[in-house]
Amino acid sequence: MPGPPNAVRRSERARSAILTATTELIHELPYAKLSIEAIAARAGVGKQTIYRWWPSKGAVVFDAMLEQDSGPDGPGLPDTGDIRADLRLLLRGSIAALTEPGVEGFLRAMYVEIQQDSDLGELYRERLLRPQRTAITRRLEAGIQAGQLRPDLDLELTLDLLVGPIQYRWSLGVGGLDDAYADALLEAVMATAM
Amino acid sequence: MPGPPNAVRRSERARSAILTATTELIHELPYAKLSIEAIAARAGVGKQTIYRWWPSKGAVVFDAMLEQDSGPDGPGLPDTGDIRADLRLLLRGSIAALTEPGVEGFLRAMYVEIQQDSDLGELYRERLLRPQRTAITRRLEAGIQAGQLRPDLDLELTLDLLVGPIQYRWSLGVGGLDDAYADALLEAVMATAM
Amino acid sequence: MPGPPNAVRRSERARSAILTATTELIHELPYAKLSIEAIAARAGVGKQTIYRWWPSKGAVVFDAMLEQDSGPDGPGLPDTGDIRADLRLLLRGSIAALTEPGVEGFLRAMYVEIQQDSDLGELYRERLLRPQRTAITRRLEAGIQAGQLRPDLDLELTLDLLVGPIQYRWSLGVGGLDDAYADALLEAVMATAM
């Protein structure tokens, strides 16, 4: 019986070669053409070495994405004291990230996998979505402290109002995602939040 | 060179058997396990008959979904004269549809395909998304006429504020999608729209 | 129930187009690539028109071959009065025919089909092989009459000795089939036959 692999003996060389190969292939191929076999070949690694450490292709892609950065916006969010300016940066930055080729491929891939693999969905929420949401929530709370937002503001809902429309347009390919959209969205949400 | 098939001679029996089989299998299997081969076998049809009329599995699934109904909310939207009540129905109904087993499988499948197939994405937008958005826009315009909404309202943005957060939560599995969420979302948007 | 087709109403145009197309394709393609579909397309004919009049691809090919000539040597055989000269012509002519591109493709095809389809084998024997053998037998009998061959000669066996080695070498690709071989073979057989 194999039992779990011994993480101590894990080859760092293999691990990073796999993630690098995955990143390259995500940028070169449509996601449907990305195969474990291709990753292994590109990384100069046996397939078993991938299967030993990751449960699915989506998990490899997820790790490769994490290796690149810590998500579409990064976990941090500036606090200049001006809530409107900071959120503008957030929304414009989100749109820019979703459009950037280095990121879009990864995110589309994650969208695909999340619809089909609830374990991976949970992982995505814990490792990427929750930190991002927490960071924004923190900034909104600071805005309340600073008297720039209503004290009784529903933070979760405000967050959804800021992020949801952008994700919705992006994921369905609706288009019209530019700075002007970000600004208009921000003004609409600020109108309810002050 | 084969050229395009002659649609006049198409077998209605085969067409509807294929869509019915697809619908059944979408409900029985995880989408990743749905194969053209399985659809053909269940429908009692040769694979070629599927490939003759649809360019991809996603296109078959899309047609099967259309055959079931005309989308998550249907193209129509009530107009009782009370914009708040009508939109409440819309949002609650959207959430209910996204959760209903008969619909969720189809929509997850479409989300998967849209990320990977831009032709299918365009089809989805034209045949499902645009009608839905047009219907809501019409209702908002009527609300403006009735003096229940601000005349200078940005309709597209308002639409995104209503629909985006729900789609966003659903597609990423964030949870918390219930009538209370729908109502809170509606109140927030109405606050900006009146 | 369809019943047998009415041969009177048969389209001569279709019949000859099919046989011509078959002959062309036999010359252009390896036999394994020759399909009924290709024949029908080349002939500008519906597949059903082929299936209506021939039971199998082999039968079409057989008819196409008959249409070209009446076999590798033709049913006739000269009788100059000199049995050795006449048989030399026969053997040299057989080898020439088996090597001629216009004939070889057909004969290889028939060899293939005869191994697998006993009905077609019977047809081949009756329509091609038997006449050929009868013609040679007649000539041998004339040779006996003329006192050039032993009166107690086993005609069937002599025939096999003349024809068998050539067919054997040709069908197995042994090579060495030329006029010199024909002549040597003839001398050997004549030695037993006089």
Add this chain to the structure above:
Amino acid sequence: MPGPPNAVRRSERARSAILTATTELIHELPYAKLSIEAIAARAGVGKQTIYRWWPSKGAVVFDAMLEQDSGPDGPGLPDTGDIRADLRLLLRGSIAALTEPGVEGFLRAMYVEIQQDSDLGELYRERLLRPQRTAITRRLEAGIQAGQLRPDLDLELTLDLLVGPIQYRWSLGVGGLDDAYADALLEAVMATAM
């Protein structure tokens, strides 16, 4: 690019299962119905495992035939000192082999493939035909040494005279292949050879 497979790591279990399955199916089915798919299924093997090691169905069948025995007559030939007796055994044995169900299916299949695949034809000649012909030639040479045959005998031609008529009758289904035919043939050839 895959490159050639590594023969060292080849599974003997799979190899012999494939050849056994092929032998069984050759005996059960007409050759036209024998598919790679059926062989793989019967052998409990993936199709790729067949395609990895053999270039064509004919090549598999050929190897399966070799696995059974070393050809229609076997490479050896007795030398009792009596050339006539030994050749009688050869011819009668050839006819028996060609008629034996366990062999006939294989040989018909090889005849079919050889007409269409020159690589396989070459293989057949090298591995089966040449050894058989060499063995007979050796025996004839011994007969010359023993003074039972003419010293100036054309060995290749004599060989063709012995074997050709039988192969010819068999391959075209002429019939009449029995011990009497073998004996008559032998006497005719011996008449030229002594």
Add this chain to the structure above:
DNA sequence: TATTAAACGAGACGGTACGTCGGGTCTTCGG
């Protein structure tokens, strides 16, 4: 000459098998 039943061209259909790709497992060898 008009009628009419068939053969015809076209090609969609339910199937079988093709040869290929990739998934996930297993085995062998080297470090």
Add this chain to the structure above:
DNA sequence: CCGAAGACCCGACGTACCGTCTCGTTTAATA
């Protein structure tokens, strides 16, 4: 024991043809 290599069993892909079955449309015998 991990890792590389890659063979293995398997399921599915998308394609080619099979032989059957409609469809209109000629077309030729007969009424």
